[in-house]
Amino acid sequence: xxxxxxxxxxxxxxxxxxxxxxxxxxxxxxxxxxxxxxxxxxxxxxxxxxxxxxxxxxxxxxxxxxxxxxxxxxxxxxxxxxxxxxxxxxxxxxxxxxxxxxxxxxxxxxxxxxxxxxxxxxxxxxxxxxxxxxxxxxxxxxxxxxxxxxxxxxxxxxxxxxxxxxxxxxxxxxxxxxxxxxxxxxxxxxxxxxxxxxxxxxxxxxxxxxxxxxxxxxxxxxxxxxxxxxxxxxxxxxxxxxxxxxxxxxxxxxxxxxxxxxxxxxxxxxxxxxxxxxxxxxxxxxxxxxxxxxxxxxxxxxxxxxxxxxxxxxxxxxxxxxxxxxxxxxxxxxxxxxxxxxxxxxxxxxxxxxxxxxxxxxxxxxxxxxxxxxxxxxxxxxxxxxxxx
Numbered sequence: 569x570x571x572x573x574x575x576x577x578x579x580x581x582x583x584x585x586x587x588x589x590x591x592x593x594x595x596x597x598x599x600x601x602x603x604x605x606x607x608x609x610x611x612x613x614x615x616x617x618x619x620x621x622x623x624x625x626x627x628x629x630x631x632x633x634x635x636x637x638x639x640x641x642x643x644x645x646x647x648x649x650x651x652x653x654x655x656x657x658x659x660x661x662x663x664x665x666x667x668x669x670x671x672x673x674x675x676x677x678x679x680x681x682x683x684x685x686x687x688x689x690x691x692x693x694x695x696x697x698x699x700x701x702x703x704x705x706x707x708x709x710x711x712x713x714x715x716x717x718x719x720x721x722x723x724x725x726x727x728x729x730x731x732x733x734x735x736x737x738x739x740x741x742x743x744x745x746x747x748x749x750x751x752x753x754x755x756x757x758x759x760x761x762x763x764x765x766x767x768x769x770x771x772x773x774x775x776x777x778x779x780x781x782x783x784x785x786x787x788x789x790x791x792x793x794x795x796x797x798x799x800x801x802x803x804x805x806x807x808x809x810x811x812x813x814x815x816x817x818x819x820x821x822x823x824x825x826x827x828x829x830x831x832x833x834x835x836x837x838x839x840x841x842x843x844x845x846x847x848x849x850x851x852x853x854x855x856x857x858x859x860x861x862x863x864x865x866x867x868x869x870x871x872x873x874x875x876x877x878x879x880x881x882x883x884x885x886x887x888x889x890x891x892x893x894x895x896x897x898x899x900x901x902x903x904x905x906x907x908x909x910x911x912x913x914x915x916x917x918x919x920x921x922x923x924x925x926x927x928x929x930x931x932x933x934x935x936x937x938x939x940x941x942x943x944x945x946x947x948x949x950x951x952x953x954x955x956x957x
Contacts (some may be wrong), residue, residue, distance in 0.1 A: 569639075569647045571674040571681070575768065576640065576648040576912065578603050578726065584629050586651055588640025598629040600640075600671075605701045605767055607734070608668060609657040614847060615821040615885075618653050620698045623672030623767040626916035632669055640671055649673045677851065679771055692774045693796035696738075696751050698824065699731040707755060711787030716757055724765035731756045731764060738823040748792035753956065755784040808833075808862050810869055811894055812901045813840035815862065822848075829885045832861040843894045852882035852889075866905070870921060874898045 576582065577600065584596045603625050608618040616708035626632070627640065636653035651673040656666035683690045702710070704717050707730050721728055733754040750756075756764050759779045760772055773779060778793045802820040809815070818826075818834040833851040841847075851859060855878050859865040872878050873896070880892050902920065 569641075569645065571677065572642070572646050573675055573678065575673050575675050576600055576603070576671075582627065582640045582642065582648055584627055584631055584635075584638065584640055584651070586631060586635030588631070594631050594635065596629045596631050598627045600625060601628045602626045603673075605699075605731075606670070607698055607700060608654050609666075610825050611657045614658075615819075615825050616655070617819075617821045618656070618824070620824070620941075621767055621770060622670075623648050623673065623676075624668075625673065627671065633910075636667070636669060647674050673768075676768055676771070692799045693771050693776065694799060695750075695770065695779070695794065696736065696797045696823075697733050697755070698735040698737070700734045701729045702732045702755060704728045704730075707784075710755060711784045711789075712755060712757070713789075719763060720765055722761050727765070729765055731767075733943045736827070737820075737826070738818070738826055738829040748794060750781075750783070750794055751785065753785070756781060757784065757789070758782040767897045803908075807906040808866055808903065809906075810866075810901070810903045811840055811896060813845055815865065817862065818850075826885070830887075833858065833859055833865045835882075840894065841928055844892050845880070845894070846884075848885040850883045850885075851880050852883055853881055856881070861925055866903070866921075869896070869903065872896050 570647045579760050580600050582598060582600060584594075584598050586594055588594050589721070591657050603623055606622055606624045607620045608622075610618060625640070632651070635651060638651035639647050640649040641647055642650060651669065651671050654668040654670060656668050682690065704712075704720065708714075708717060712730065717728075720730060727737065733750045733752055733756070736750050736752060758764060759770070759781055761780070762769060762771065762772060773796050776796060778795050781792050781794050783790050783792065804816050804819050807814060807816045813832050813835055815835055818829060822834060823829065831850040831852045835845055835847055835849045835851065851865065853859055854865065854868040856870075857868050859868055862957075869878075875895065875897060877893055877895050880894060881889070882892060883889050905919040907917045907919065908915060
């Protein structure tokens with residue numbers, strides 16, 4: 569199908585084609601009711617990826633709420649927008665996930681698709697911040713001059729708006745930049761000299777390490793250089809399984825919701841929950857030794873003998889420090905790593921640790937585990953909780 573290169577507009581006629589709940593194709597001639605900038609609400613209990621800085625399209629048909637996917641097309645068959653399902657927050661009373669059905673204009677896909685069509689793997693960069701719309705009445709109060717308000721009116725006659733920084737995410741582990749950063753409450757006027765009144769105009773960030781930004785901060789205009797973040801640094805490429813806990817670097821959704829990265833050792837949840845090591849905790853130290861990343865964590869826990877108690881210092885997602893005492897058991901929960909490796913058929917390489925330490929040369933075989941195995945220990949190794957010694 570041919571993708572539209574011009575953005576669909578409010579009030580424009582379109583044809584909605586979608587799959588309903590019965591997986592049947594439904595079609596309706598309709599019109600675009602609104603195009604507005606939205607951010608999908610965060611899920612506080614378990615951070616997960618959500619769409620931000622998004623221009624969402626809504627249409628005047630009841631079928632839009634019944635279909636989780638589809639397209640908006642013109643009379644000539646040109647695809648004007650994709651109809652997508654966005655996962656939102658989890659309701660506290662019904663314990664159900666809220667889903668949003670919204671349209672996404674196809675011209676926003678073209679910068680990425682063009683590289684794919686050329687046989688390139690897109691390596692994009694993004695601004696690590698979440699923004700929301702500010703109307704001109706509020707912008708004037710916050711210090712935007714009449715000159716800039718007039719420029720906004722001319723640049724975007726249909727929607728007189730600017731963008732304010734709502735949240736600045738944590739930078740990826742190991743990211744260093746001498747550039748300045750946005751602060752919450754900044755109003756963005758221009759990026760690299762281009763006036764920003766539409767989300768689509770943020771696309772200039774994709775291939776630049778830094779951007780020259782003109783902002784209004786605390787009522788004053790300022791010029792700063794802001795860094796962009798490579799999207800490949802946002803992917804999970806290293807997972808450690810230890811004592812039943814699945815640990816990884818904090819993924820993008822976590823960094824979207826916190827202001828400070830306490831550690832690169834982040835718990836996803838697992839059998840270790842019985843010790844109180846719940847999902848969304850950050851592990852900051854093992855037996856008092858700091859573990860800022862997964863490699864340092866693996867190094868320290870390998871020093872702990874089997875069937876021995878040890879302490880983890882942790883921090884909850886809402887910044888409450890605490891200490892958990894656990895007992896290492898290499899028979900039931902041996903430590904292993906999963907590392908992203910494109911040379912492997914599955915795309916991941918598995919590394920198992922301490923196979924040579926098992927008593928009597930017992931191999932790792934989950935199918936042959938027996939109740940007596942938990943009582944097997946090593947001579948000279950303490951089997952008493954350190955709190956009781």
